[in-house]
Each structure stands twice: as structure tokens, then as C-alpha cells.
Amino acid sequence: MTTRQAGTRPPTSKDVAALAGVSQSTVSFVINGKNTVSEATRRRVKEAMRKLNYQPNAGARTLKTNRTNIIALFVEMSETIDANETTPYIDAIVRSARARDYDVILTTTHDGVAALKRMAGKSICDGFILMDVSREDPRIPIAAELSQPVTLVGRATNARGLDCVDADARKAALLAVDELADTGHHHVTMIGTPLGTNPNEYNFVDEFYTAAHQRADERGLGFSIVQRLGEGWTGIEKTADQLLLHADNRLGIIVRQPQPTEWLLRTLRRHNVIPGQDVSVVSYCSDYAAASFEWQVTNVSTTPEQLSERAANLLFDRLEGNRNRDARCELIAPAGITRRDTTIDWNARE
Template identity: 50%
Template sequence: MKHPSRGRRGAPTSRDVAALAGVAQSTVSAAINGGPVAPDTKRRIEEAMRMLKYQPNAGARTLRTNRTNAIAMVVHLEQQDDAAETVPYIDSVVEIARRSDYDVVLSTLREGVDGIARLAGRAICDGFLVMDVESHDARVGKLAELGVPAVLVGRPADPQGLDVVDLDTREAGRLLVDELADTGHRRVAMLAEPEEAEREYKFISDFVDGVRTRAAERELTLDLIAVEDQSWPGVQAAADRLLGRADARLGLIARTPRVTQWFMNLLQLRGLIPGRDISVVSRCTDELAKSFAFPVSNVSPQPREMSRIAMEFLIERLGGSDVPARTVLVRPEPLVRRASTAISPS
């Protein structure tokens, strides 16, 4: 293709694209908006758009097609520490969306039903990906009522006809206990979740149940340490109850990246070395697990795989798919043993 001279200075137009591709301007418009265009012609148009760095006008496209080519991702980032767990999902969703020519509108406020209605009412997006779904989440009913394409990450008691993707956290808990049992540990300690959190989120109650059940099966003593203030100062105040008589037969289980960081800080303050004096195992991403001075043995929540399945379902719905609603529990990959596991003598 020979680069044509533009009729005016500034950003390239669809007329420039048409001239470079050797087609009519109306053909360029049809290709951009999903109209019937021969594959070879579409390829030439796409190549011309790349060469010219041409970006279609999103506002004009929305008026013509009644679509925004945007997805609303609804997440909760109430505390700075929440980012360690949520950002990998956001990054993966944005990357996958771009490959399918979708933009992502990020909503991080706990607006509930009002936030869903506002985004849908303003035609800001074509569909929703909703994270951290509670067992009885009013947003689910609003999405079903609006009839917009939506996928839930987290299991409600009643999905109301919406697709659901979640991690099998019960199995994640079992894998962490197995790592400690297999390496000769006899005692396990974990922060007890607030009762309201276990009631609200299925993935939390499943994880705790998985740990509790597997510890009993493997004949490990399990201490669930209640901390009134779920914060770093609260964990410091509960240090003696968490660590007890700290030795290589004790293992700490962390459900979240935040708790993992707290445990590693606590051991440092006590002069204890993970993997020698005590073990720490965690449900966290591989990237976080490897970031510590003593890398942490971990079961990954698989943000990329979770995001891939959720986005696949959502894009299918946006394309008009009417297959029955699906609920998928993503099975964790095997635990990766790192420096934080102490091999205790039997």
C-alpha cells in the first residue's frame, strides 16, 4: 500500500483509510460497524487503519449501532490493600477485552443497585462483569431485571439466570492443609473470618470449611484465631495466640494477600525465619508469592483463567448467545512449594 497524502492536517479520517485501501468510504464504514464486507477487502481496510493509526469515532459508532463496545467491570477497592488481590483480575480483563475490541469502564465504588442502574441507564456500557458477588446480592436481581448481558464472579444463592464463575476455594483450602500435613506439621493456625463475611461470601465460607474439614481428616490441630480488629494492629495484638509455641511443626494459613503480608511482617518482628522456624502457606498469586524475601508456598487464585472464562461468557452473551446459564468452579492448580515451607521431622 502506498501512503496517500491527506486532504487536511490532523487525525486521519475514514476517507484517508478508503483511499489507502482502494475502496469506497462507505465500505470502510461497513467494515468498522460489522457490515457485510469480503474478507480480503476487510483485511486491506484493517491494514490501512493500522498504517494510518486510525481510530473510529466511538460516539458516532454508538449512535449508529446502539452499542458502546464497552464493558463495565464492577469491583470493590475500599482499602488500598484490596488492590493486591483485585488488580490482577482488572489487568487480565482489560487485556482480553482489547483483543475483542472492547473498552473497560471500571466502577470501584460500593454503589450497589444504584450503580448498576446508573451505568445501564446512561448507556455507558453493553454488559457487566461484577466481582465479589455476595450470597444475597441485590445487584443480581437488578441485572436480571434490566436484561443486560452480565457475568458474576462469586456465587450468589440464586444467580437468576446469569452466568457465574468462581474459584473452588474449598479445594484451595484443602491443598494448603495437605502441604502442611505432607511436610510433617501437626498444628495449623489461621485468622478466623468475621461471621458476617462467611455468611455474605460463599468463597470465604467454602475456604474455611475446606481447611477445617481437611485438617480433621489429616489429624492436624487447627486453631482459628478470632481478631476483633481485622487489621495489622489487630494481628499484632493476637500474635501470641497465633504463634503459640512457634516451632517447625506449626503452619500459618493465609487466605488473602493482605493476611500473607501481615504474617510475614509478624515473623520478621519476632525474629522467626519462614521455612526454618515456622511455615506460611497462602492463597495468593504467584507474583505476590515470589515477591517476599522468603517466597511463600501458594495456591494461586488463577486470576487470568478466571478472567478468561468470565470474559468468554460475557462476549458470547454480547453476541446474542442464548445458551442456558452456566456456573463454573475453576479448580486450583497444584500448590507450588517455595521457601516458606519448613520440612518438619516426623
């Protein structure tokens, strides 16, 4: 990689043009994302910029194009949020943005409405992605009035014409229950949300539990939901007796998210119950998380990369000219289930 010596002038677009064998106007078209340049020429200009360590003047580009090439990503982060589950979504959006020469401002404040108004008022972002969207999310009326495009990750009761992407939690629940039914289990226990929280606040959470219950009934399995008695490991540990009530009846436990999965495994070990030998465990979490536990957990993937990339694509589609198309609401279905150490095949034991 070419580096600049101290005291020498910084490279200019004229230098890039000379190295790439194109005109300065072509370099400008590439920098500003114009679609009039062939892909081969675009790659040649990008390679010349890389070799020269050329960085376009952001202020000049903003004045010329009325764009900052910055988007804002709003993510709920707190001591009760599972960062292991959230980080892959953030990483995927950042990668998608960088592939289009956009930077990402990450906003994690709890004052969602005020933060959105504040960021929009600064006029430093071309668009916004709002994660963790609830059914009655108070940010949506504000987002719908902005001149910049907004994409929602999660489904609201009324999206007010905004694009949205969400996980197909219903499909995930069907896969989890079918895995247990197909391997000869008799009872399904689901770990619910913590006591005092509203399981109906988010569409995908409600759909996950409802679809699992319906599928268990269809497959002739016993079914129960055990609500966590608080946050953290102790919230699951306190429910151990309820969780294991059907342990002698080919029990399969379904859990959602990496942290509760880890807390469940710790609880089982503490009670001398071995996943994959005494009971089965199926988690709705990323593949990376599922393979990282003491026992590699059978899982339905939350597909964070695919969901986040699709959210970013919808936003950039708006930014690149399709401002007036109809709003889209897309569900990203899991590809399947990965059987790991924590599934007992009771049929093979007969």
C-alpha cells in the first residue's frame, strides 16, 4: 500500500485519474456514486484511490451532492440487553454501509424519540435504521415525517409507509417444535420472558410463543411456558423445578437468545441434568452463539447477517433514487435447524 511521506502534498483526484487512466470527471462520478460508470472502470478508480490512500473531501462532496454519506443506526443497549445477540446485526449493517462508501453513526441512547429528533435536526445523516421496533413504537410518527428515508427492523402495528424487515419467528418456532417431535419427545417447555415484561410488545416474540404452542398441539406434544422470575441467571435458576417438571417424559426445552441459553445450560448443570442425555435443548439464536457454549446447542438461526443486510439494502435503495416506491415489509425466514449436541433422538433409543 502506498503511503505518503511527511511534507509531501496529499493526493488529489487528478492523481487518481492519472493512475486509473480516466478523466477527473469519471473519478468524481465514482466518488459521488453515479451510475453512469461501468463496473470495470469503477473498480479501477477504487483501486487507484486505495493505492494512493486518497480520501475524498467530505465537506466538498456534501456541498456538491447534498449528501453526507453517513447513516444513523439506532440500537437499544442496556445492562439487560444481550450484546452477543445484538452485535452481529450491527456488524452486518456497518459492512453493508462501507461497501457503498457510507459511514455509520451508532446511537444507543434510551431517549429514542428525542435522539431521533436530535439526529435528524443536525442534518448530518442521509438516512436512518431503527432497530428493536415495537408494535406501538413512539419513534415511528417522528420517523414518518422526516425527509430522509428510514428503515425499521421490527414490525409496528402501523408503520406509516416506512420500509420494515423482521425475522420470521413463526417459521423458527415451527422448526424448533418439529425437531423435538421428529426425535420422539413428548413434552415441550419454553422459557418465557422475565416476570413483569410484556411478551406482546414485539411482534416476533409473540409470534414465536404462539406458533410453538400451536405446533405442539398439532404434533400431539404436551406444552408449557415457564416465565423467568426476573432478569439474569437467577431468573431461570428460580424456575428450575418448573422447567424440569416433565424431565421424565422426554422433555425438550426451547429457549430464545444467547444469554438465556447460557443461563439455562448453567442451571441444568447445577441440577445434574445433562443436555443431550437427560433432556433436549433447542435455542433460537445465531449459529455462532450456538456453537460457542459448553454443549454445542441445537439451534434455529436468527440469521442476523441476512436480516441486517436486507434492512440496509432497503435503505440504500431509497437513497439511490427509489424514494417514491411502495413501502415494503419483508420477513426473513431461517434456512433450517442445525442439530448439535443437545438433541436426544429418542427414536434411536427404542
